[in-house]
Amino acid sequence: MVEQSIRRGRPGYDLESLLAIAVKLFNERGYDGTSMEELSRKLGITKSAIYHHVPSKQELLRLAVDRALDGLFAVTLEARSQEGRAIDRLEHVVRRSVAVLVERLPFVTLLLRVRGNTKVERAALARRREFDQLVTDLVQQAADDGDLRSDIDPSTTSRLLFGMINSVIEWYRPRGDITQDALADAVCTLAFAGLRAP
């Protein structure tokens, strides 16, 4: 079943396998705190070999954050994010965002730590703000529909909401004792129904 694509040439890393290890290391040490020398040691090849796969360190970052952002924007294009009551669309976006976070954990982790020092980083931040705006609009609509409490303003709501969701990258590990669905349930319950016993 598994399409074993036969690679030609000398066996070793391809861009994908190299990127996975790079992103993992970036997340452990921080992007700026990781040198290409350090990365090459982790890969078991020389520094110059990395530049056979990728033209620069910044490009590694771009590839990673784009994978995260593409996943998040794909969520907003899904049917259930675009039709139905705003509050239901919001819940869908929340659930699916948790899923993307988990499935692309290393990439999203890197994205959420970008600070804006370079062009690549600023471009990532811009796309992220775009996503945040879509969510804020959704919260606003749901509040207008009377489905969300009106004593918290929409932008604060969406920020706290996605603050909670995004914090998942800090502690969730797929191997752990909580499944992806259980996590999404916990997030939605806490967000929509609150902590207090019913």
Add this chain to the structure above:
Amino acid sequence: MVEQSIRRGRPGYDLESLLAIAVKLFNERGYDGTSMEELSRKLGITKSAIYHHVPSKQELLRLAVDRALDGLFAVTLEARSQEGRAIDRLEHVVRRSVAVLVERLPFVTLLLRVRGNTKVERAALARRREFDQLVTDLVQQAADDGDLRSDIDPSTTSRLLFGMINSVIEWYRPRGDITQDALADAVCTLAFAGLRAP
């Protein structure tokens, strides 16, 4: 009214004023992404002058994260964090943590981005975990009292809860249109009562 403490010697930066600017820059560019040369330019003095005030770059980081951690631990020692029903103690810790976050925003921001590359950073992470454990214990007790819903486990709850709280550093600015109290209210409402219209 203002106690103008007369400093002796050549006027200029003291440790406190230097630290404030350093931490601000660290937060903008990232600790690893900020060079001492860059910092010295921002300060308007030479690189070597910084070393008159502080023995190393790492020490700047230590001073900053300790200010954040001291503030958070002080909260747990307050009377209302130690007596009464667990759920009330929890709400008090949440409210006061938001206050500390806001009052010491730059320091807490830096703390929350520490990755653990050096001894200083690992020590900070250890103290942070200690604080997290205290909160988790509180959540556990409140759940045992029947005051918190039991369908989310305590460690997930406390992580999502503090994920939401800590996200405040990403967007809250004191000059903005939402006061510190309103922010704490929003956090508590969302956390305990949920988003859905009552």
Add this chain to the structure above:
DNA sequence: TTCTTAACCGAACAGTCGGTCAGCCAGCAA
């Protein structure tokens, strides 16, 4: 004036940074 205190400068240090270049090497296909 002189002493003390505190902040600062300029030049240099050894080491590390991201990145380049010319060429070598392993495996598949013809």
Add this chain to the structure above:
DNA sequence: TTGCTGGCTGACCGACTGTTCGGTTAAGAA
């Protein structure tokens, strides 16, 4: 066997890193 492709090496570059050191400067106190 040969050609091609894709992956890799080792030596190197200039710029920049955090840190040190000996000397200097500005202010209040004596």
